[in-house]
Amino acid sequence: MKIKTYILIVIVLSLLAVSSAPQARADSTSSREYQVKAAFLYSFINFVDWPEDKLTEDNKQIIIGIIGDDPFGNAFEPIKDKQVKGKDVVIKRFKSFNELNKSDEKIEAVTKCHLLYICPSEKDELQRIINLVTKYNVLTVGDMKSFLESGGIINFLMEDKKVRFEINNIAAEESELQIRSKLLRLAKRVIKK
C-alpha cells in the first residue's frame, strides 16, 4: 500500500515537472528577450530628445508606460534603479485601452508617459491608442506587425535571435520627438520623408 502511494506521488510530480518545464524554458528564453527589450527601452530614451515642456529640468522622473498584457515580467528588475538622462525611471502599467477609457485619470496618466510600450495584446486598439497619445509627445514602442504603418514610432523585431528595431521617423516628427541619428543608423528600417 505504502509503495504504491509513493510511486503515484512520484509519477504525478514528474508529470508536473515535465509539463512545467517547456513553459519554464519558454519563460527563460522570453525573459532573456524581454530583458534585452527592457534594456533597449531605457536605451531608446537616451537617444531621443523630447520637447522642452515634456522633459524639463524640474522633471525628476522619466515615465515608461506599459499598456496591455505585460510581457516583461520582472525583466525590469536588473535595471530598475538605473538612471537615464540623469533621472529615475518609473514603470507604470495599464491593463488595457478599454480599461483606460473608463477613467480620465488613467488617460491623463498615459499621456504623461514619456515612452509608451504597447503590448501585442492591444493589437486591435492600436490605432486608437496612438491617436490618443500623438499630441502628448509620447514615444510609442511596439512589438507587432504594421506597428509603424499604424503610426507607431519604434517597433521591435527579431532577426537571427537578435532583438532589432525599426523606426518611423515621420511619426516621431509628428509627436515633436527628435530621434538621434545614432539610433536611426541602427534601425533595420527607417520611415522618413
Added chain:
Amino acid sequence: MSVVQNMAIKHKLILIIMSTCIAALFLASVILLLFERGEYRKETIDSISCYAEMIGDNCRAALAFEDAEDARETLKSLQAESSIVFACVYTKDDKVLAQYQPPDIKNEFTPPVCKKEGNKFGSDFFRLFKQIKDGNEIIGTVFIQLELNQMKTMIWLKAGTIALVGLTCALVAFLVSSRVQSIISGPILSLAEVAKAVSEKDDYTARAVKKSNDEIGLLIDAFNEMLEQIQQRDSELVEAKEQLETKVMERTAELSATNEKLSRSNQQLQEFTYVASHDLREPTRKISSFGQMLADSLGDKLEDDDKENLNFMINGADRMQQMIEALLTYSRVSTKGVSPDRVDLNEIVEQLKSLELAVKIEETNANLIIPALLPAIEGDPAQIRQLMQNLISNALKYQKKGVLPEVIILANKEENGMMKIEVRDNGIGIKKEQYDNVFVMFRRLHSRQEYEGTGIGLAVCKRIVERHGGEIGVSSTYGEGSTFWFTMPASKTPTQKDNELEESLSAPAGYKDLGV
C-alpha cells in the same frame, strides 16, 4: 695619460676646449632627444586617446543595442590613421563586440584580454584601452594598437639631424678653439723660445716681451729679472776674473823676478862653491903632496915627534881634500841638471861592484846580495850612481866587528807608483834618536878614529833622492843592522821586461818570501 701630458700646449688647449664642447653638445643632444621622444609619446597618447574617445562615443548606440555591424563601421574610420594596426570595442562584459584591422594586413590579430583604462609603450607597439562611460557607468571599452615604426623613424631622423648639428658645432668649435688657444699658448711659446735661445747661445742679453698682465706676464717679469741678475753676476765675475788675472800676472812677475834672483844667486853660490873648492883643492893638494915628499925624503932623519907631527899635517891635508871633494860632489849634485832618463839599477850595481866598490868589497870580504832583479827608475844616471855608491859603501863601512858584512838590495813598488829600494846591512845599527841626524850635512855619529868619513855622504843621498821627488829614510835595530830605503819614480819609458818586473814587485809579500 703621459701621451696627453707630453702634447704641445697648443694641442692641450684645443683638446681641453674640444672635449668640453663635445661633452656639452653630447649632453644637450641626449637631453633634447629624450625630450623629443617624450613629446612624441605624449602626442601619440593624446591623439590615440582622442581617436579612442571618438570611437567610443560613436559606439554608444552600437553598444547599447549590441549592434556589431554598426560598431565595425565606426571602427573602419580608423583607416585614416595608417599606423593603427588593430582596434576593437568591448562590451561592458569585456566581450569583443567588433574589431578592425587595416585591409593590407594579412595576419589575423587576436584581440587581447580587456584591461582597465591605460596605455603602454612596447618595443614595437603602443597599446591603449579607453573606457566608454555613460555618467559613472562603464558601458564598454575601446582598444587601439599602434605600430611605432613611424614614430621611431621620426626619432631617428631627429637624432640624425641633432648629430649633424652637433658635428657642425664641433667643427666650428675646433676652428674657433684653434685660433683662440693662442691667447694662452702664444705668450708661453714665445717665452719658451727666449729661454731656449738663452740656454743654447748663452746669450743673457735676451729678454722676453711682456704682453699681458696675467700670471704669464708675472712669469715673464720674473724670467727677465733672473736674466738681469745673471747678466750682472756675469759681468761681476768677468771683472773679478780680470782683476784676479792681473793680480796673478803681477804675482807671477814678482815670483819670476824673485825666482830669477834666487836662481842667479844660487848659481852664483854654486859656481862659487865649485870654483872655491876647485881653488881650495889646489893648495891642499900641494900641502898633501909636498908634505908626503917631505916625509919620504926626511922620514929617517926626523924624530918620532916630528914624524908624527908631519903625519898629522899630511892627514889633515888629506882630510881637507876629502872634505873639499865631498863639498864638490854636493855642489855638483845641485848644479848639474840632466834631463831624466831610464836608469837600470841592476846595471848600476854591477858597475859599482866591478869598479868603484870592487876594492872595498874584496877588502871586507863582503857579500852583496841582490835576490831579485831591481827595477828601472827615472832619474839622472850619475846621481843615482852616486846615491847607490854612498849607501852601499856605508853598509860596508859600518860593519860589526867579527861579522862578515852582508848587504842585501831589494825593491818594491809602492801604491803611489814610486819604487822603494832598500839597502840592508848587518852592521852596527843606528839608535832611533839618531835616525834624522844621519842625514844632516857634516853630522857624524862616530869619531874619526872609529870610522872615517866626511859626514857628507848621506846628506848627498838625501839631496839626490829629494831632487828626484822621492823620500829617504832608515830603520834599524841597534847592534844588529840597518835598512836604508829610498823612493824614486819608476821609469817613464819602461821596456817590456821592466813591466813584467813591475808586476811581480807589486805584490807586497815579495821579499818576505825570500826569508830575509
